Amino acid sequence: MPTEIGAGDLSDSAVRAQLDSILASAVFSRSPHLRRFLSFIVEQTLAGQGPRLKEAVLAHELYGKGTNFDAGNDPVVRVDARRLRDKLREFYEGRSDPIVIALPKGSYVPVFEARSPSRAALPETRRTTHLTRTRVVLGGVTLVLLVVTTVMAWRALHAPADAAAQLFPLASYPGPEGPPALSPDGRLVAFAWPSQDSGPTDIYVKAVESEALRRLTETPDWESSPAWSPGGEMIAFVRDGQGVFTVSQLGGAERQVSASGTHVAWAADSNSVLIRDRDGDAGPFGIYQVFLDTLERRRLTQAPVGAGDWRFEVSPDGRTLAFIRYEREGIADLYVVPMRGGEPRRLSNWNAALTGLSWTADGREIVYSVQGPTVSRLWRIHSNVAAPDRGSPLPDIPASADNPSISRPLPGQPARLAFQSITRDVDIQLMDLNAPVVNDSIESKPFSNSTRIEASAEFSPDGKRIAFASHRAGTPEIWLAERDGGKLQQITSLGAVELVVGGWSPDGARIVFDATVAGNSDVYVVGADGGRVRRLTSEPSIDGLSSWSADDWIYFSSTRAGAIPDVWRIAPAGGAAERMTRNGGFQPQTSSDARYLFYLDRYPQRSAIKTTARLMRLPVAGGKEELVLEGVRPFAWAVTGTAIVFVASERDFDAIDVYRLSDQRVARLGRLGFRISGTYNHMAVSRDGRWALATQLVRFESDLMRLDNFQ
Secondary structure (H helix, E strand, O other), rough: OOOOOOOOOOHHHHHHHHHHHOOOOHHHOOHEEEEEEEHHHHHHHHHHHHHOOOHHHHHHHOOOOOOOOOOOOOOOHHHHHHHHHHHHHHHOOOOOOOOOEOOOOOOOOOOOOOOOOOOOOOOHHHHHHHHHHHHHOOOOHHHHHHOOOOOOOHHHHHOOOOOOOOEEEEEEEOOOOOEEEEEOOOOOOEEEEOOOOOOOOEEEEEEEEOEEEEEEOOOOEEEEEEOOOEOOOOOEEEOOOOEEEEEEOOOOOOOOEOOOOOOOOOOOOOEEEEEEEEOOOOOEEEEEEEOOOOOOOOEEEEEEOOOOEEEEOOOOOOOEEEEEEEEEOOOOEEEEEEEEOOOEEEOOOOOOOEEEEEEEEOOEEEEEEEOOOOOEEEEEEEOOOOOOOOEEOOOOOOOOOEEEEEOOOOOOOEEEEEEEEEEEEEEEEEEOOOOEEEEOEOOOOEEEOOOOOEEEEOOOHHHHHHEEEEEOOOOEEEEEEEOOOOOOOOOOOOOEEEEEEEEOOOOOOOOEEEEEEOEEEEEEEEEEEEEEEEEOOOOOOEEEEEOOOOOEEEEEEOOOOOOOOEEEEEEEOOOEEEOOOOOOEEEEOOOOOOOOOEEOOOOOOOOOOOOOOOEEEEEEOOOOEEEEEEOOOOOOEEEOOOEEEEEOOOOOOOOEEEOOOOOOEEEEEEEEOOOOOOOOEEEEEEEEOOOOOOOEEEEEEEEEEEEEEOO
């Protein structure tokens, strides 16, 4: 008797192994279109999306046809489906494969049949007859899919509950793959990927257990933050500068559900999405609920100060929202709040950089990632802890792990966990701005680099020495070197979470910097030869991004007057601080004669791909602030004796431009031979305008991993 469906091995992995065998065969080697056709319909069927495989969907997904596709005038899908059936018959001729993948006539949903060894070499006519009989007995393609799904669910229910966790690669393409988003059933993963070494990212969907990959978006804009609807039918994502969109996971027409937002997740009922946003262009970010039927918004959270609320996810039962809150740069913790409203409750006590989170399938725990000095790790914590705690580290993951995503399997069964494994190396490049440009480019050379992160750097008043922040000792500390990299020495040992070099005193004897220590961000001073570190500020506010003026004042940004930072100044000996701006301001620098204060008006959005601000000028003696330049990149500008030097970001390159204070005109000095690092974005220029330093992202590797049988 023929082997009925379900009698042999029809697991997802077995079907995919058979698919790989077909695609690798000589029959299909010269048919890339049919390879893609077959791979797509098989993966969609395994993902439970077989009923959606209509002619119009395939025309859009496989051939790029628009919404005006007319199947009556364009038979391309039907023609290739017929060719695919012929190729499958040719492949199976005389073979003894344990699984038959067939495409029934008049349908685009493949049928999978397990065969016993005694039936493996049946003549072609008998095999075809058997496949036909199987379809008739089961009553059509929909019932075939139902039976297959039922068999797979039965197997899942009877799978060993204590199976050992297993770690596998999930996606290892060239370039950085964005944080993973597992489909609820754990069979697909969505992520942002540039597909080339650099450039805008698109949203891709990949099968977890095979290399089947398809592009969901294809625009010149940056897309990120894919999130699956609870039923797995839709994906929401962020398009930089345009807001939040939803689209079928099979592709097709997009719907804009918010004109702004930098992160998105779904509510449990699929009737609304949650977005990270804020009212206006300043202040901390909060989390808003957007109802899809009316697009009305309801605010769920609002941080009092700092960058605000970050990654978030709704519990499986839909009652609780877990989120990460940043009240100061580099300092975050995990919170929960009822979806119906209420006061957020703090779960963790890290006072460190948290990068992502995901609920376990039973809704009892939250898995979250903590960024360490060299690698990130995953931790898990119960959602009902009585007091802030850390929980316990997740075993079985030896690699760096960020941004977890957990599937939602059947009750009592192991889940699948995906995460991002990131490696970074940021170096500093030294440039002589007086040297001739070569092919319109400014030549550069590495400055005292390591295999870790080198970040902010500042020249001494005479331009001969450089103070910079480096992670080479494990935590960010201040290091000092000659301009040629000689006489390297470490001058701080604070063990800070975040550290930014501010500048040198006019006599070159001291250095001002800001650091986050024990959960508070403050301004510090240290001698250029090392020695005792002196803390200048001790307010609970966020104080930092400091600089030292020529007339011996220390300027810094602070939130002590409100959520939006302003510029303040304090004497190097300490004492009361004086407020300088009233309409917001950060990253202050003064002119060489200390008559004018330059600063940016708006703090950058955390997670925004492209962020600029307005460069403002204020007379130190008092007067009205005025606009100097629009569209200045934070942390990538500097004041010299005669000009403002800044980085201009073009589509294909970065360049250094100069705004001359004498005639208020902008001129280009030259292109850079590298891109300024995004996360550790920084540029500094010596007071005489000759030498420049800028951070370069030398290495950013981001692969996706999966942990099966996660309990």
